[in-house]
Amino acid sequence: MSKEIGDQEYNIPSLAALSSAMRLVERHEFKKNHAEWVTTVKPDLTPGISKRVWEAVRASGEHIDSCQAVAAELRAFLTNLLGDFGVLAIPTVPGHPPKLQTDVTTLETFRARAFSLLSIAGVSGFCQVSIPLGMYNDLPVAVSLIATHGSDGFLLNVVETLYDTLQE
Numbered sequence: 001m002s003k004e005i006g007d008q009e010y011n012i013p014s015l016a017a018l019s020s021a022m023r024l025v026e027r028h029e030f031k032k033n034h035a036e037w038v039t040t041v042k043p044d045l046t047p048g049i050s051k052r053v054w055e056a057v058r059a060s061g062e063h064i065d066s067c068q069a070v071a072a073e074l075r076a077f078l079t080n081l082l083g084d085f086g087v088l089a090i091p092t093v094p095g096h097p098p099k100l101q102t103d104v105t106t107l108e109t110f111r112a113r114a115f116s117l118l119s120i121a122g123v124s125g126f127c128q129v130s131i132p133l134g135m136y137n138d139l140p141v142a143v144s145l146i147a148t149h150g151s152d153g154f155l156l157n158v159v160e161t162l163y164d165t166l167q168e
Helices: 013-041 047-058 064-082 104-124 152-167
Strands: 002-005 008-011 088-091 127-136 139-147
Touching (some): 013 047, 064 104, 064 139, 088 104, 104 127, 127 152, 139 152
Antiparallel strands (some): 127 139
16 A cells, blocks of 8 residues: 655555455455356456456465465454454555556556455454545545444444435
8 A cells, every 4th residue: 555645655655565465365265266257267358357266276276374474463352453343444545546457567556556445344254334424526435334244233333324415
C-alpha cells in the first residue's frame, strides 16, 4: 500500500506484505479446490482472469505455513485491539478509482494497492463492510468498517445506525 502526499508516494511495507500473504493463501486455496477442474475443462476466460487462474494452479504452495502464521497473528492482534464491540475504520480504496480503459500496468498498481487494504479483513477472517459516503470531485467516496470474526450481525447493526445518522 502506498500513501500519496502531494506529488510523492510513500510505501507502507507491512500492508504490502499482508497483501502478498493474502494472495498466496488465496492461490493455495484456489488450487486445492479448483485445479483439477481448471486443468480438465480449460475454461474460456478473459486474459486477465485466465492469467491469475493459471498462476494459482501452477503455484508451488511454498511459504503457505508462514502466511497462515501471519493470519493467526493478525487475527489475535485485531481481536485484542477491537474486542467484542470495536470497529476499525479504513478507506475502502487507496485513492481515485481507475477509469475505464485504464492501461494494464496502472490497473495492476491500483489493484495491488487496493488488495493492501482488503487484506486486513481477508487475512484475519474479520468481517468488513463498505459504506458509500457520497461524491467528492465527481468521484465516489466510501469508508470500510471492520469488526471481529463472527460479528457480522453487530457490524451490520453499526452500519444501520451510522446510515440513519448520516441521513439526518
